[in-house]
Amino acid sequence: MCYRFILLFLxxxxxxxxxxxxxxxxxxxxxxxxxxxxxxxxxxxxGLKGTIRFDPGIISTAQFDVTLDANTINTGINxxxxxxxxxxxxxxxxxxxxxxxxxxxxxxxxxxxxxxxxLTIKNTSKEITFPFKYxxxxxxxxxxxxxxxxxxxxxxxxxxxxxxxxxxxxxxxGTSK
Numbered sequence: 001m002c003y004r005f006i007l008l009f010l011x012x013x014x015x016x017x018x019x020x021x022x023x024x025x026x027x028x029x030x031x032x033x034x035x036x037x038x039x040x041x042x043x044x045x046x047g048l049k050g051t052i053r054f055d056p057g058i059i060s061t062a063q064f065d066v067t068l069d070a071n072t073i074n075t076g077i078n079x080x081x082x083x084x085x086x087x088x089x090x091x092x093x094x095x096x097x098x099x100x101x102x103x104x105x106x107x108x109x110x111x112x113x114x115x116x117x118x119l120t121i122k123n124t125s126k127e128i129t130f131p132f133k134y135x136x137x138x139x140x141x142x143x144x145x146x147x148x149x150x151x152x153x154x155x156x157x158x159x160x161x162x163x164x165x166x167x168x169x170x171x172x173x174g175t176s177k
Contacts, residue, residue: 018053018061019177021141025049027174030068034151035164043075045098052175054141056134059107064115067097088158095122103127111135121154132171143173 028048034041047069054062071092073084085092102117108131116129130147148166157163 018055018058018063021052021054021175021177023048023050023052023066024174024176029170029172031170033168033170034166037162041075041080043073043081045069045074046072048173052141052143052173054134054175056136056141059105059113062102062105062113062115064100064102064105064117067099070096070098070121089156091122119149119154121156124154126153137174140175140177142175143171145169145171 025046025048028046030045030048032043032045045068048066049069050064050066052062052064052066070090071085073081073090075081075084084090087094090098099120100117101120102115104116105113106115107113112131112133114129114131116127118125119128128147128149130145132143132145134144135142146168148168150165151157151163151167152159152165
């Protein structure tokens with residue numbers, strides 16, 4: 001019985017050391033690139049919200065639960081942005097947010113780690129893994145990442161032959177307490 005208490009105490013101590021942060025929408029950016037008709041279309045999304053538990057000393061205890069406002073898609077062309085909000089693409093009337101919830105975080109080396117978690121777009125959830133970098137700015141963690149996802153895995157854009165399947169995602173996330 002005593003060993004169980006000690007183990008429970010140690011585990012709760014480890015979990016308690018991770019500080020809780022929120023993505024700072026003003027200093028965070030989510031951008032994407034995709035090929036369409038042979039040219040690269042670039043865009044951004046904003047409205048990042050959620051909870052980040054992070055201790056750079058114990059990366060394995062990190063947890064990310066963040067959402068992005070799908071209605072904020074911005075490619076610089078209003079007509080295209082409005083089309084991307086419709087049912088064939090993000091269907092923002094039905095699915096207003098994109099969500100990522102981590103299930104595992106592993107250190108790679110100082111300042112670098114990998115995260116595995118569930119990405120949900122349009123009510124379709126898939127496990128993804130991607131590398132990320134982290135730094136500290138004024139005592140607050142900052143994160144950056146670059147990775148690719150397949151848009152068809154999330155039923156975005158249907159079976160269009162003119163749009164690439166691969167979408168490059170670039171994240172830059174500032175935090176606040």
